Amino acid sequence: MAQDMSTxxxxxxxxxxxxxxxxLLVAGVVWAVVGQGRPGASVAASPSPSWATPTPQPxxxxxxxxxxxxxxxxPPTDAEVPLDQPAPPVDGATVQVVAVTAGTFAGQVPGEPxxxxxxxxxxxxxxxxxxxxTGAAGVNITYGGDxxxxxxxxxxxxxxxxxASVAPGAEAIADFTFVAPLAAEGDVxxxxxxxxxxxxxxxxxxxx
Numbered sequence: 248m249a250q251d252m253s254t255x256x257x258x259x260x261x262x263x264x265x266x267x268x269x270x271l272l273v274a275g276v277v278w279a280v281v282g283q284g285r286p287g288a289s290v291a292a293s294p295s296p297s298w299a300t301p302t303p304q305p306x307x308x309x310x311x312x313x314x315x316x317x318x319x320x321x322p323p324t325d326a327e328v329p330l331d332q333p334a335p336p337v338d339g340a341t342v343q344v345v346a347v348t349a350g351t352f353a354g355q356v357p358g359e360p361x362x363x364x365x366x367x368x369x370x371x372x373x374x375x376x377x378x379x380x381t382g383a384a385g386v387n388i389t390y391g392g393d394x395x396x397x398x399x400x401x402x403x404x405x406x407x408x409x410x411a412s413v414a415p416g417a418e419a420i421a422d423f424t425f426v427a428p429l430a431a432e433g434d435v436x437x438x439x440x441x442x443x444x445x446x447x448x449x450x451x452x453x454x455x
Contacts, residue, residue: 330452339375392433398425
């Protein structure tokens with residue numbers, strides 16, 4: 248009987264060793280999984296994302312220094328000039344109304360009126376030594392004598408326009424059209440705004 252038990256024990260020996268090794272392996276896997284599930288382990292293992300801490304933004308911005316400006320005050324108009332005469336020269340510029348023509352105008356731009364019209368042709372002569380800026384020159388007209396009702400400026404695509412500037416010794420003519428009733432009584436006044444630092448030039452004369 249003792250011999251039979253010894254033989255049986257030797258047969259079970261390898262299986263016992265295999266079972267112990269398998270149990271140890273399973274225990275190691277379980278330990279690793281549990282360790283990964285702990286909060287401390289996951290925080291230590293994964294780095295903080297780059298967007299977790301926002302870049303501080305400035306709460307105030309520097310105000311750039313203001314540029315220096317020079318106010319240009321336009322002097323008042325001293326006297327009126329007859330419609331058929333040139334104005335006295337100013338800074339080398341001579342301004343003259345060369346024509347006042349009656350006609351009609353058909354508005355082509357939405358909102359632009361149609362009807363009786365007056366076209367004023369203005370000449371600028373440069374007798375000075377420097378160019379005259381005429382790109383921003385403005386012309387207006389009033390009718391009805393002392394009532395001074397303004398004519399409505401309209402766009403005539405066929406009219407002459409001033410160039411950006413008039414060179415020394417040169418001249419330029421531009422046409423300006425206004426819708427205004429031709430039956431209105433009284434003189435018309437043509438106001439020419441040529442130089443920002445000089446008074447407007449006002450021409451007065453009978454309506455066409």
